Amino acid sequence: MSTGSRLDSFVARYAERTKGMTASEIRALFAVASRPEVVSLAGGMPNLTALPMDVVSKIVADVINENGQVALQYGSGQGDPVLREQITEIMRLEGIESHPDDVVVTTGSQQALDLVARIFLDPGDIVLAEAPSYVGALGTFRQYQARIVHVEMDDNGLIPERLREAISHTRANGGKIKFLYTIPNFHNPAGVSLSAERRQEVLRIAREADILIIEDNPYGLLGFNTEPTRAMRADDPDNVVYLGSFSKTFAPGLRVGWAAAPHAVREKLVLASESSILCPSNFAQMAISRYFATQPWQDQIKSFQGLYQERRDAMLETMEQLFPSTATWTKPGGGFYIWVTLPEGLDTKAMLPRAVTSRVAYVPGTAFFADGFGSWSMRLSYCYPTPERIREGVRRLAGVIEEEMELRATFGNNAIPVSERPNRILPPSELM
Amino acid sequence: MKLSRVVVISGGLSHERDVSIRSGRRVAEALRTVGVEVSEIDSDSSLLPALSGLEPGAVIFPTLHGAAGEDGAIRDVFEMLELAYVGSTADACRRSFDKPVAKGIVADAGISVPASRVLPHSTFRELGAQYLLPLIEKSVGLPLMVKPAKGGSALGASVVRTAAELPEAMISAFSYGNDVVIEPFIMGREIAVSVIEESDGSLTALPAVEIVADSGFYSYDARYTAGLTEFFVPANIDEALSKRAAEVAKKVHLALGLRDLSRSDLIIDKNGEVWFLEVNVAPGMTETSLLPQSVAAAGRDIGELYKELAERALLRK
Numbered sequence: 001m002s003t004g005s006r007l008d009s010f011v012a013r014y015a016e017r018t019k020g021m022t023a024s025e026i027r028a029l030f031a032v033a034s035r036p037e038v039v040s041l042a043g044g045m046p047n048l049t050a051l052p053m054d055v056v057s058k059i060v061a062d063v064i065n066e067n068g069q070v071a072l073q074y075g076s077g078q079g080d081p082v083l084r085e086q087i088t089e090i091m092r093l094e095g096i097e098s099h100p101d102d103v104v105v106t107t108g109s110q111q112a113l114d115l116v117a118r119i120f121l122d123p124g125d126i127v128l129a130e131a132p133s134y135v136g137a138l139g140t141f142r143q144y145q146a147r148i149v150h151v152e153m154d155d156n157g158l159i160p161e162r163l164r165e166a167i168s169h170t171r172a173n174g175g176k177i178k179f180l181y182t183i184p185n186f187h188n189p190a191g192v193s194l195s196a197e198r199r200q201e202v203l204r205i206a207r208e209a210d211i212l213i214i215e216d217n218p219y220g221l222l223g224f225n226t227e228p229t230r231a232m233r234a235d236d237p238d239n240v241v242y243l244g245s246f247s248k249t250f251a252p253g254l255r256v257g258w259a260a261a262p263h264a265v266r267e268k269l270v271l272a273s274e275s276s277i278l279c280p281s282n283f284a285q286m287a288i289s290r291y292f293a294t295q296p297w298q299d300q301i302k303s304f305q306g307l308y309q310e311r312r313d314a315m316l317e318t319m320e321q322l323f324p325s326t327a328t329w330t331k332p333g334g335g336f337y338i339w340v341t342l343p344e345g346l347d348t349k350a351m352l353p354r355a356v357t358s359r360v361a362y363v364p365g366t367a368f369f370a371d372g373f374g375s376w377s378m379r380l381s382y383c384y385p386t387p388e389r390i391r392e393g394v395r396r397l398a399g400v401i402e403e404e405m406e407l408r409a410t411f412g413n414n415a416i417p418v419s420e421r422p423n424r425i426l427p428p429s430e431l432m
Numbered sequence: 433m434k435l436s437r438v439v440v441i442s443g444g445l446s447h448e449r450d451v452s453i454r455s456g457r458r459v460a461e462a463l464r465t466v467g468v469e470v471s472e473i474d475s476d477s478s479l480l481p482a483l484s485g486l487e488p489g490a491v492i493f494p495t496l497h498g499a500a501g502e503d504g505a506i507r508d509v510f511e512m513l514e515l516a517y518v519g520s521t522a523d524a525c526r527r528s529f530d531k532p533v534a535k536g537i538v539a540d541a542g543i544s545v546p547a548s549r550v551l552p553h554s555t556f557r558e559l560g561a562q563y564l565l566p567l568i569e570k571s572v573g574l575p576l577m578v579k580p581a582k583g584g585s586a587l588g589a590s591v592v593r594t595a596a597e598l599p600e601a602m603i604s605a606f607s608y609g610n611d612v613v614i615e616p617f618i619m620g621r622e623i624a625v626s627v628i629e630e631s632d633g634s635l636t637a638l639p640a641v642e643i644v645a646d647s648g649f650y651s652y653d654a655r656y657t658a659g660l661t662e663f664f665v666p667a668n669i670d671e672a673l674s675k676r677a678a679e680v681a682k683k684v685h686l687a688l689g690l691r692d693l694s695r696s697d698l699i700i701d702k703n704g705e706v707w708f709l710e711v712n713v714a715p716g717m718t719e720t721s722l723l724p725q726s727v728a729a730a731g732r733d734i735g736e737l738y739k740e741l742a743e744r745a746l747l748r749k
Contacts, residue, residue: 037445
């Protein structure tokens with residue numbers, strides 16, 4: 001008798017939290033999406049074509065030539081003081097008055113998210129998050145074995161009434177809510193923004209319910225023809241941890257983000273960060289610091305805004321022309337993403353192989369829910385392809401949707417379970 | 433002529449691109465361990481210019497899975513370029529990649545195959561799924577398998593245990609292709625037998641791998657996530673059954689006119705009957721794939737085996 005092998009001698013030793021870490025058909029399909037023949041409307045890669053590479057090249061060279069001994073050395077766990085000072089100036093654009101000591105520099109804001117989860121979440125704790133929410137955040141919270149309770153949104157962002165309901169319902173069922181995770185500006189994946197009035201209401205609800213807010217704001221400066229919106233932290237710095245990033249305003253490859261937090265939280269974040277990475281990259285921080293000190297970075301952000309607006313317009317126009325009349329979608333005022341809700345009964349996950357065969361890719365809606373909802377929604381990104389490629393991608397996708405609708409019509413829409421909660425962004429009229 | 437280099441081609445645009453890249457990497461690594469110079473290349477618009485400049489001693493080792501890799505198309509291109517390559521001819525690939533065609537040929541060779549129905553989407557549209565689905569359920573019986581007529585890695589394949597699951601399984605399979613195979617789900621032990629063609633032309637069936645997926649279905653996740661499936665090599669079956677399975681795999685190889693290597697996926701039911709499910713002309717070569725496990729169980733060095741296959745391909749040129 002031969003004994004069995006699982007081709008992994010560590011299989012009995014992995015932590016419980018690795019259980020969801022498996023290969024998947026969807027992941028396999030995304031490998032095809034990286035090919036140039038495929039118009040990928042899936043990834044959220046910032047478009048760096050507007051970045052003056054000659055300038056960046058000189059900055060990087062100057063950092064090494066003038067201060068290489070420091071740039072290539074370990075640095076402060078909390079981050080470079082000069083950069084932290086500059087970060088406070090950037091946050092001032094959104095009304096946040098803070099001291100450099102409030103800021104912890106991280107390896108991308110994704111690390112800040114991980115640190116927040118690490119210091120707050122015990123297994124079984126509840127995180128409130130929008131429905132849908134950023135897939136990278138949901139993955140992080142799951143890693144800490146937290147449970148996600150989604151709160152509905154509409155075109156004006158998180159719905160305060162639903163937030164109240166979620167809090168009372170969760171607590172009535174014995175759930176321990178640790179924080180509300182929200183992306184108030186140009187939401188990923190929904191593309192909507194939280195209105196000014198609702199920001200105040202959400203702050204009030206959180207304060208009254210004694211719930212910390214994690215305000216994730218990577219896209220806040222990427223509004224089209226608008227001034228930056230006042231951050232939630234600006235109005236309640238003692239109850240809001242703000243996460244920021246240079247990935248969309250400068251370059252994601254440098255992997256620099258930050259958290260601005262109440263002092264006690266900040267101290268724990270620094271200790272947690274030191275235990276995980278010792279310190280963020282001195283080199284990357286110094287390059288960013290020099291760029292922000294010497295270059296017209298606000299003009300550069302305007303260039304990014306123009307580039308993304310042109311792409312958003314191309315996508316919206318083509319969708320308007322070609323998508324079925326029964327589909328709905330958000331119309332973002334900035335950022336990278338459009339959230340599409342297809343006719344009920346379509347399953348965007350099941351449709352993805354057909355889309356990849358037609359050389360177009362998107363992210364199925366279920367990726368943005370922790371509870372299996374979102375099956376007839378999808379996220380489209382307009383940030384990376386050229387406007388011409390976006391039009392072509394939307395044209396291909398419209399054909400795929402038509403074929404899928406025909407297939408569903410053949411086999412009946414009862415082929416997939418109908419959820420009780422709508423997984424689209426509700427127009428306000430439907431909330432009454 | 434001496435083997436100067438092996439060009440491993442992987443990737444491509446099929447749904448199995450990811451698996452193909454992993455297979456290609458493993459083949460390249462194995463060949464390098466036995467001193468063979470290896471180039472790795474994707475199947476894209478840079479392929480033909482790269483192949484056109486190859487020296488006479490170079491051999492292609494395609495590890496392309498799925499359409500274009502296993503349907504014979506790329507091998508037709510190799511033949512037009514008069515390049516030596518490892519594996520079956522374009523014609524043999526065409527016969528094998530189309531599951532219903534392959535099953536017909538294999539059945540004619542006297543091997544048991546599950547009786548299957550092959551239906552395009554258009555038939556459901558024209559005749560009405562509400563009438564056809566109950567007929568399928570009645571005719572094929574539950575549980576049944578639904579899978580795309582072409583393709584591998586269990587993509588789009590489902591086990592249907594209740595009538596309610598049938599529409600979704602059809603939709604899932606049609607997402608990967610226009611024709612769908614519906615056949616009874618044969619309960620039994622799932623095994624895979626790899627066949628290697630030796631230098632004297634004889635066929636060797638390598639030790640069978642028995643597959644026991646935790647979920648009960650050897651799905652895409654179960655195939656490519658180490659730990660989710662338990663493999664027994666050789667399979668825990670008696671010698672007579674083992675011989676029978678080996679004979680079946682060799683017969684499949686011969687009946688379809690395959691060359692160099694193949695892997696047959698088989699089921700042994702409770703009566704000891706060996707059923708043919710499908711054959712792979714470009715078997716997976718990844719860390720969790722079945723052929724490399726069989727080669728190791730046979731006490732053979734996989735790098736040496738790949739090298740022998742490449743040298744033989746060169747001799748055929």
